Amino acid sequence: MAAASRPTIKDVAARCGVHPSTVSRALSPAMKHLVADDVADRIKAAANALGYRLNMAAKGLRTGRSGLIGVLAPDIADPGFPPVLSGITDHLNAEGYATIVVDVGSNGSEQDLVDRLIARGVDGLVLATVTLRDDVVKHCLDAALPVVLVNRVDAAGQLPSAASDDVAGMRLAVEHLVALGHQRIGHVAGPQHVSTGARRRAGFEASVRDAGLSARHTPVETVEAYTRAAGREAALRLLARRIRPTAIVAANDLLALGVYDALAVRGLACPHDVSVVGHNDMPFVDMVAPPLTTIRIAQRDMGEAAARLLLARIAGPEAASEHIVLAPQLIIRGSTIACGH
Amino acid sequence: MAAASRPTIKDVAARCGVHPSTVSRALSPAMKHLVADDVADRIKAAANALGYRLNMAAKGLRTGRSGLIGVLAPDIADPGFPPVLSGITDHLNAEGYATIVVDVGSNGSEQDLVDRLIARGVDGLVLATVTLRDDVVKHCLDAALPVVLVNRVDAAGQLPSAASDDVAGMRLAVEHLVALGHQRIGHVAGPQHVSTGARRRAGFEASVRDAGLSARHTPVETVEAYTRAAGREAALRLLARRIRPTAIVAANDLLALGVYDALAVRGLACPHDVSVVGHNDMPFVDMVAPPLTTIRIAQRDMGEAAARLLLARIAGPEAASEHIVLAPQLIIRGSTIACGH
């Protein structure tokens, strides 16, 4: 029956015949040492008996720290993101923080979403958002809000970030293909306004150059979005070239699946006619036909690193902005094969 | 420079020469009608100029409503969940709520996580958690916390829920197979302590019975978890039976991929030797080899329906607990084929 509203610190105090602040101290690990052990025990017992729970909103109002972290995601449903998110939330949860996840694609402007998060008093932000136009970042900096980037880096490199080594990843892909004898390698590049797109492209170009391949033999087609359909279109353009590539490396797995689609359209077989390499090692790309050779990135670690970075930022005032770069790994499967030529 | 902390309602009031409560009224859509239009305009202008943002924690403390909703997920990284989550958060965001997502698998007990959410003052909970042991549900009810289930129903059916029609889905699968001439159909059943596992199994059994197939010809193997490995083991057991099935319907796509693995182990070809049907239509199951015939469930809609249900629960006191059931859809791809016999 006693569907009474949540008990407060006052109720506990009354039941123990002590002052509310004593209860507050007894229940706070940091201040517990200021209260007699027997009293503290009595208080804890009473709190348990009453089913007392700390009211974080009240605490936050008082202390100015909410224990809330905002995560801005480009698209929650993107299969690449969940592992990152999981890494973020797990670490944050373990440290007593709760995570508010916002999907940027859907509602309102990013600015707006950030403002709503600020209104909720978030202690910091993890940005996994696609486009790093300065305005959002600037907006956060203006608000003196700790911010870290995940799976992204900003152009100026002024924000802490946790990301995979995109350049090294592309090098892995290109060198694998070159070792297989491929001389004509195309690249389906991701959106150039996001760091993964730009850096992977740069990595591709540097690697093919280092391998001694000419630009003519290493064409690049850029997409506007990381979608399977965009990958298909770009690959079709690549395949229509005078000098047809014998291998294509895509800026991510979704794009690579689009490359598969394009190959099917053209009646070409993978890997027989064209080898394909993806990037990210999304769940189940080992099950597609043929199993996709790809660059595995440490998504969960990335999320965890970002969380750790953010917490450090929140704790220490202005530690030099750190960039955590995670090593990628080549996963060889069935979509790459030695070149016939 | 003025990196001053966030302006409050008081700052705005001072700047306008009015009382803080007037500012509060002017800025609250519901109370705006109590303040002169010109004053309201002046206040809004000043608020904008100062970059004032409402402090939700303070508001929540006062009103008792936080505008926060908790979502308990079994495993964020499970590829089936993101679309549901996205449906939930989008709808909630649009209604001004923020969503705290908690991964149950990782830290602490579910009870604990719920308590932490309660401490944060959530206005309600969406439970997408696997096991519906009464204790968690009871715990929420005791706390008088509005709760809805998504992709799950509780045994007693006392909680509002949004879920796919699992029985109908299995009927779709079985009838498809029967129409193809299959007479020996096995089922890899999901965990029986979660509603999808139990209901899909029930749906399977009812459907094969209605199709006139005997129990001997429709063996069932149950797994303890929705994993690819578990699906593989269960399928191996099914294939080792005296009467080998010519088709297997799995309780979900992950399990179905495990069935693929088992088939490969046994040197059997899908669909030639054994047809396979999945459930859920996870992203990219159209790309595996062979493309998986499956039952598509309306995941995004499910999330949205759950959000709507929860909001209704929060608004209206005790509306009769509603069950939204979404119609599934058979997606025929390459993993099912007419039976030779």
Added chain:
DNA sequence: CTGAAAGCGCTAACAG
């Protein structure tokens, strides 16, 4: 229509 006053639940000085 606007001001005054009180208080949501908690913590952080400051006394004692």
Added chain:
DNA sequence: CTGTTAGCGCTTTCAG
């Protein structure tokens, strides 16, 4: 070691 006091930023009576 414990009680007192004040106040975080906001809403909401109650007056006027």
